[in-house]
Amino acid sequence: MSTPSNEHEQTQEIDDSTFFPRGAIAFFVVLILFFAVLWFSMYFDVLARQ
Amino acid sequence: MNFDTLNLSKSMRRLLLLLLILPMALLVMGIYGGLMQAFFRAGIVTSDPFVGGEYYRGLTLHGVINALVFTTFFAVAFGHAVVSKSLNMALNERWAWISGILMIVGTVMTALTIFAGVADVLYTFYPPLQANVFFYVGLVLVVVGSWIAFFTWIPPYLKWRKENPDKKTPLAVVGIFATFIVWFIASIAVAVEILVLIIPWVLGWVDGINAMLARTLFWMFGHPLVYFWLLPVYVMYYTMMPRLAGGKLYSDTAGRLVFFMFIIFSIPVGTHHQFMDPGISGEWKLIQAFFTFMVALPSLITAFTLAASLEYAGKQRGGKGLFGWMFKLPYFDSNRWLFAYFITGLFLFIFGGISGIINASYQMNAIVHNTAWLPGHFHMTVAGPVILGMLGMSLYMVAKLTGKKIRMKKMVTAVPYIYSVGLLMMSWGLMRGGLQGMPRRTNTGLTYSNPDSALYRADWQLFTDVVVVGAVIMFVAMVIFFAAFFLTLAYRKAEAPSLSFGWTESVHESSGPIRWLHNFRPWVITAVVLIAITYAPVIYDVTTTGYSTSPRFGPESPSPRLNPSPQSEQVVPPEVRSEEDLDSRAEQLPLDFE
Amino acid sequence: MDKSEGLALGLSGALLLIFFAAIMYASTARGIDVPKCITDPDPFERGQLIEHAEDRYELQMIARMWSFQPGSIEIPVGSELEIYLRATDIIHGFKIEGTNVNMMAVPGSINYQRLRFNEPGTYPLVCHEYCGVGHHNMRGEIVVTES
Numbered sequence: 001m002s003t004p005s006n007e008h009e010q011t012q013e014i015d016d017s018t019f020f021p022r023g024a025i026a027f028f029v030v031l032i033l034f035f036a037v038l039w040f041s042m043y044f045d046v047l048a049r050q
Numbered sequence: 051m052n053f054d055t056l057n058l059s060k061s062m063r064r065l066l067l068l069l070l071i072l073p074m075a076l077l078v079m080g081i082y083g084g085l086m087q088a089f090f091r092a093g094i095v096t097s098d099p100f101v102g103g104e105y106y107r108g109l110t111l112h113g114v115i116n117a118l119v120f121t122t123f124f125a126v127a128f129g130h131a132v133v134s135k136s137l138n139m140a141l142n143e144r145w146a147w148i149s150g151i152l153m154i155v156g157t158v159m160t161a162l163t164i165f166a167g168v169a170d171v172l173y174t175f176y177p178p179l180q181a182n183v184f185f186y187v188g189l190v191l192v193v194v195g196s197w198i199a200f201f202t203w204i205p206p207y208l209k210w211r212k213e214n215p216d217k218k219t220p221l222a223v224v225g226i227f228a229t230f231i232v233w234f235i236a237s238i239a240v241a242v243e244i245l246v247l248i249i250p251w252v253l254g255w256v257d258g259i260n261a262m263l264a265r266t267l268f269w270m271f272g273h274p275l276v277y278f279w280l281l282p283v284y285v286m287y288y289t290m291m292p293r294l295a296g297g298k299l300y301s302d303t304a305g306r307l308v309f310f311m312f313i314i315f316s317i318p319v320g321t322h323h324q325f326m327d328p329g330i331s332g333e334w335k336l337i338q339a340f341f342t343f344m345v346a347l348p349s350l351i352t353a354f355t356l357a358a359s360l361e362y363a364g365k366q367r368g369g370k371g372l373f374g375w376m377f378k379l380p381y382f383d384s385n386r387w388l389f390a391y392f393i394t395g396l397f398l399f400i401f402g403g404i405s406g407i408i409n410a411s412y413q414m415n416a417i418v419h420n421t422a423w424l425p426g427h428f429h430m431t432v433a434g435p436v437i438l439g440m441l442g443m444s445l446y447m448v449a450k451l452t453g454k455k456i457r458m459k460k461m462v463t464a465v466p467y468i469y470s471v472g473l474l475m476m477s478w479g480l481m482r483g484g485l486q487g488m489p490r491r492t493n494t495g496l497t498y499s500n501p502d503s504a505l506y507r508a509d510w511q512l513f514t515d516v517v518v519v520g521a522v523i524m525f526v527a528m529v530i531f532f533a534a535f536f537l538t539l540a541y542r543k544a545e546a547p548s549l550s551f552g553w554t555e556s557v558h559e560s561s562g563p564i565r566w567l568h569n570f571r572p573w574v575i576t577a578v579v580l581i582a583i584t585y586a587p588v589i590y591d592v593t594t595t596g597y598s599t600s601p602r603f604g605p606e607s608p609s610p611r612l613n614p615s616p617q618s619e620q621v622v623p624p625e626v627r628s629e630e631d632l633d634s635r636a637e638q639l640p641l642d643f644e
Numbered sequence: 645m646d647k648s649e650g651l652a653l654g655l656s657g658a659l660l661l662i663f664f665a666a667i668m669y670a671s672t673a674r675g676i677d678v679p680k681c682i683t684d685p686d687p688f689e690r691g692q693l694i695e696h697a698e699d700r701y702e703l704q705m706i707a708r709m710w711s712f713q714p715g716s717i718e719i720p721v722g723s724e725l726e727i728y729l730r731a732t733d734i735i736h737g738f739k740i741e742g743t744n745v746n747m748m749a750v751p752g753s754i755n756y757q758r759l760r761f762n763e764p765g766t767y768p769l770v771c772h773e774y775c776g777v778g779h780h781n782m783r784g785e786i787v788v789t790e791s
Contacts, residue, residue, distance in 0.1 A: 013366075014362060014365055014366055016298075016557045019362060019365075019557055020647075020648060021300060021357070021358035021361050021362070021648050022361075022372060023357075023361040023364075023365075023369075023371075023372050023373055023374075023375050023376075024300070024354060024357035024360075024361045024648070025354075025648055025651060025652070026372045026373065027357045027361075027373070027376075028353065028354045028357060028652050028655065029655065031353060031400065032655050032656070032659050034400075034404070035403075035404045035407065035659060036659060036662070038404050038408070039404065039407065039408055039411070039663060040666075042408050042411075042414055042417065043411075043414060043666055043670070045417065046413055046414050046416070046417060046670065046676060046744060047670065047674060047676070049417075049742065049743055049744045050674060050675070050676050050744055050759075105780075106774060106776075106777070106779075109774075172774055176734075176735050176773075177734075178733070178734045178735070178751060179734050179735070179774075179775070179776065260752060261734075261735060261750050261751050261752050261753075262750050262752060262753055265735070265750065301646075301649060303645070304645075304649055324748075325678045325679075326678065326679055326746050326747050326748050326755075327679070327748045327750060327753075327755075328679060328681065328682065328747070328748065328749075328750055328753035328754060328755035328756075329681055329682075329750065329752075329753035330681055331680065331681035332671075332677055332678055332680055332681070335678055336671075339664075339667070340664065343660045343663065343664055344660075346656075346660060347653075347656055347657070347660070350652070350656035350659075351649070351652060351653060351656065354648075354649070354652035354656075355649070355652075358648065407660075407663065411663060411667055412667045412670075412671065412678060413667065413670050413671065413676045413677060413678060413744065414667075415678070415746070416678070416744045416745070417744070417746070419739075419746050419772075420737050420739070420746075420748075420772035420773055421739070421772060486741075487739065487741035487742070487768070487770065489737070489739070489770050489771070489772035490772065491772070491773065491774040491779075492772065492774070492779060492780045493779075493780040494780065496780050496781075497780045497781060497783075498780075505781070505783055558646065591681055595681055595682065595683055595685065595753060597685050597687050597752060597753070597754075598687070598751070599752060600733075600734070600751045603709075603733055603776075604776075605775075605776035605777055606776065606777050607709075607776075608708065608709035608710065608733060608776075610733070
């Protein structure tokens with residue numbers, strides 16, 4: 001997949017040493033909360049059925 | 051010496067093409083089988099030209115082709131390509147061909163027994179339900195063939211290791227070796243189950259089989275099997291997707307750590323498929339539940355590392371702010387069509403992942419075990435990210451290996467999105483239905499979804515119908531993909547065939563090799579120790595608490611098959627029933643026999 | 645391992661730890677458990693419902709190719725039911741809808757679970773493990789009466 005066409009993108013060079021994945025952290029926090037909500041909704045269903 | 055200078059020999063290219071095209075042809079049958087599953091379950095269809103009215107034969111075909119054959123062939127073909135290209139080492143072609151032929155012979159053998167209707171035992175083939183002996187021999191040949199493929203990679207790796215003492219092993223090779231180390235250790239369990247327990251029992255050399263022991267050995271293999279499916283796609287996510295998206299892998303070290311964690315945590319977890327089984331005490335189930343949580347860690351780390359890599363790519367392409375990068379990724383760029391196969395898989399795996407954690411959560415398994423929730427779950431893991439990654443990579447490799455131009459590129463880019471829409475609908479229907487008690491592996495079309503049956507469940511009807519709609523959409527997407535795949539092959543060669551992978555660089559690259567992430571040996575030893583600790587008590591339980599072993603049974607008759615010949619079975623009059631027994635049978639619900 | 649990876653690992657670990665703690669709570673404090681291992685199984689030959697006391701019953705359930713035996717039982721609401729499950733031929737499944745009872749019937753072993761019915765009504769039970777051509781017919785029910 002060497003990118004055949006190098007069509008123009010507004011590339012802004014990122015300085016690797018200072019790149020901190022703030023967006024990925026935010027996404028991951030949302031993901032973890034989403035997992036917790038789904039898991040506990042099932043968990044309380046189990047507790048209710050007892 | 052940069053990457054990818056080695057050109058695969060003509061014979062190697064031909065072998066890889068065979069290992070990619072043959073399973074793709076079989077997959078056409080497997081995907082058609084999937085559509086039939088949805089139609090049979092909704093009662094739209096009650097028989098089809100290939101399996102007649104035998105829903106469970108169709109399910110066996112769907113499971114064996116899609117989940118065992120297609121995935122194993124792809125892993126071997128992808129492994130050959132990745133190992134030889136990233137190490138720039140030629141492989142031993144004789145043994146590579148021997149491995150390929152063994153796998154093909156085994157597949158044909160198993161497929162014939164299924165089509166002949168003497169192997170309606172599903173892809174988990176739980177004894178005491180028995181299939182024709184060649185069903186098992188075929189599976190063993192496929193597994194042994196894949197072992198030989200793995201063994202052909204070890205000498206070149208060791209040679210490369212000697213020639214490059216200071217260089218780190220390429221991440222892709224670490225991933226492929228982790229995959230096949232897990233596969234090799236785990237498939238020993240199913241080889242023991244088949245060779246020691248099942249085949250002597252099927253051939254009549256032994257009269258009884260310990261069903262719990264066979265089942266435990268199967269699931270000691272069954273869960274690592276899902277990592278054998280998943281890890282090749284993780285190799286693509288880590289070493290190809292970031293560059294394809296226009297960025298870099300956030301952390302190469304995280305990738306190595308993830309693959310090594312899978313080596314130690316993939317196998318001591320299989321009992322989470324047996325939470326509801328008798329014969330295994332709660333403590334050992336709880337320990338394996340704990341290790342199943344541990345094996346969720348590498349996937350969570352992967353979710354973060356890939357998100358960071360995609361953020362890097364998104365920002366590189368002008369994404370601003372916290373989530374702006376998400377909208378700058380090349381979702382519909384047909385020049386980077388393979389990215390669509392990766393990103394849709396990642397999205398689906400969010401739902402596949404959390405439903406997997408729910409399945410493994412000890413008592414919570416009681417709500418979902420063997421209900422339709424399970425096919426809902428694993429269609430968002432193996433039939434989601436795994437199959438999408440494998441389909442995309444198969445098309446890419448076949449085009450490069452033949453030097454042909456990929457046809458219908460715009461449609462090819464759209465396929466994963468159409469597929470995902472259908473898959474989300476199907477999984478929603480299966481999972482909601484499952485939570486209401488709808489069972490899996492059941493021809494509901496004849497009873498629970500059949501308005502004329504006494505067992506009809508009107509409240510499940512919506513779910514089966516949504517499953518049908520979702521399955522049709524998935525089928526349409528796959529028809530488009532197959533058209534593009536075989537059309538690409540049909541056209542004449544456009545350029546000299548040469549396979550090359552666009553390897554990704556990484557943002558964080560530790561300089562020299564890291565001491566504890568350097569070689570496989572300590573991790574393999576840890577894995578074996580963990581397996582011994584978690585499985586010794588389980589094996590002890592299932593071998594000591596059983597009160598009897600079981601004779602052979604076929605799916606067509608409640609009477610055991612007494613003589614060993616695989617085909618014919620002797621109808622034994624059911625044991626004499628006491629009067630009272632017959633009364634209780636009378637008050638049961640009317641049964642719908644065809 | 646930089647700060648962001650540390651944070652991600654920490655979050656994941658915390659999430660899984662909370663899940664595992666919740667499991668331990670359900671098991672210890674609420675007595676919700678996976679089926680136990682019966683170390684001294686006595687393979688009963690006939691399926692039957694035994695009344696031990698006014699609100700305590702024992703169900704010896706036989707699962708065989710393609711029916712549950714007894715196929716339908718009746719117990720008063722509020723009573724506690726101990727279920728011993730035995731398969732006489734191949735592997736069957738056993739799930740009581742709407743409850744936490746979900747067991748595999750594996751020949752050679754006996755499975756055990758206990759529950760209390762607080763709501764009257766008909767609880768269907770279904771075989772959810774493929775057991776041959778008649779598998780989709782295999783169903784029973786537990787009728788919980790008012791009294």
